[in-house]
Amino acid sequence: MYIMYSSCTTGTPKCIVHGAGGTLLQHFKELALHCDVQREDNITYLTTCGWMMWNWLVSALFLGSRVTTFDGFPAHPTLNRVWDLIEDEGITHFGTSPRYLAACRRRMHPAESHDLTDLRVMMSTGAPLLPEDFDYVYDKVKPNVQLSSISGGTDIISCFMLGNPMTPVFSGELQTIGLGMDVIAADSNGDPAIGEKGELVCRQPFISMPVGFWDDDDGAKYREAYFDVTPGVWYHGDFVTHTRSVGQSGGMIVYGRSDATLKPGGVRIGTAEIYRIVESHPAVADSIVVGQSWRGDIRIVLFVILEDEHVWNDELIDDLRKEIATHTTAKHVPSVIRNVNKIPYTLSGKKVELAxxxxxxxxxxxxxxxLADPTALDCYRNLDI
Known part of the structure; x- marks a missing residue:
């Protein structure tokens, strides 16, 4: 069996017990059918040993393929380090995160600097992949690669939505719901919400469901974590839209965690909707957005880290507000925008909005x-806002 700890983006980590057999079957399906990993391939993923993507990566050995592991910080001494590895080792399947792709997007043109002949599939997880990142991969990395934004979690040690080598890739979308996964975007009544925002739920059992939680003999904590809304229906805690861009199972957009969803004036806004605009701004290196209770409502508060060559001033704040309003709605515009020097992340590279x-x-x-750096929270303490 596997014992996995959740990444703490939503509070105290859950100690989750997974069965080895169901996990391996699920990984085999995802790697072989959704990612087209074959015996002669070579796969790598930028992951720590404590993140479930490590377990997922190692399962590729079951297909007879080669697994290349990477140790260290991927941007040290330069961002070329990973692309050098892809070229030198003939990597066919490369897994990474939106954060790494965003860093490359601002600085690199791998199609010109590296021979990526062997690269067939790129995967990204840990956060929603922005449309700008899709554009970057197809314009600057490789035009005929399968770019698979994948999403699931430690809770299921696998994916709910991922790639499909036989269908088109649509910018900003996860290609398809996993085979054998009865996944929908559910409205407030638990019914399918097609083309509208809803809760990510799975209505039928699947082979990689946890055996249970450690030290939870009666299963009460397990049921409370996933089945508290509707008995027998798994509520995963993600805010999504099912677009059906390619058939009934095609097209999912992830906006972020449901418990991190912003609700100014009662309107539900996913954090990814704001990150998409803000982190495409040339002055912004990184950001984090949260909802703050304020005078009987919720107001949006945005924190940003600047690129080195830019200066924080009222003109930049106004420009950020204008960009957000232009590309979204007036409800998306933050009431407060502040400059900070650190953004808190978990060890697996996920922003920690709730903290x-x-x-x-x-x-x-x-x-x-x-947290990867607990001192990152210091700049958010005792703020006068």
């Missing part, structure tokens, strides 16, 4: 030790 939100409400975040 920042807790600090804005005068509460101390839980499980700070799970």
């Amino acid at each position: 920042v939100r807790d600090l804005l409400h005068g509460e101390e975040p839980r499980n700070v030790d799970a």
Whole structure:
């Protein structure tokens, strides 16, 4: 069996027990059918050993393919380091994160600097992949690669939505729901919401469901975590739209975690809707956005890190607000925008919106030790906003 800890983006980590057999069958399906991994291929993924993507990567050995592991920081000494590995080792399947692709998007043109002949499939997970990242991959990396934005989690040690080598890739979308996964975007009544935002749910059992939680003999914590809304229906906690761009199973857009969803004036806004605009701005290196309770409502508060050559001033704040309003709606525009020097991430590279939100409400975040840099929270304490 596997024992996995969740990444703490939503609070105290869950100690999740997975069966080895169901996990291996699920990984075999995803690697062989959704990612087209074959015996002669060579796959790598930028992951720590503590993230479920490590377990997923190692399962490629079951297909007889070669697995190349990577140790260290992918941008040290330069961003070329990973692309050098892809060229030198003949990598066919490369897995990474939106954060890494965003860093490359601003600085690199791998199609010109490297021989990527062997590269067939690129995968990205950990956060929603922005349309700008899709454009970057097809314009600057390789025009005929299969770019698979994939999403699932430690909870299921696999994916709910991922790639399909036989269908088109649509910018900003995850290609398809996983085979054998009865996944929908559910409205407030639990019914399918086609083309509208809803909760990611799975209505039928699947082979990689956890055996249970550690030290949860009666299963109460397990049921509360996923089945509390509707008995027998798995509520995963993601905010999504099912577009059906390619058939009934095709096309999913992920906006972020449901518990990090912004609700100004009662309107549900996914954090990815704002990250898409803000992190495409040439002055912004990184950002984090949260909802703050304010005078009986929720207001949006945005924090940004600047690129080195830019200066923080009122003109830049106004420009960010204008860009957000132009490309989304007036409801998306933050009430407060502040400059910070650090953004908190988990060890697996996920932004921790809830920790920042807790600090804005005068509460101390839980499980700070799970952060890659716990001192990143210091700049959000005792803010006068």
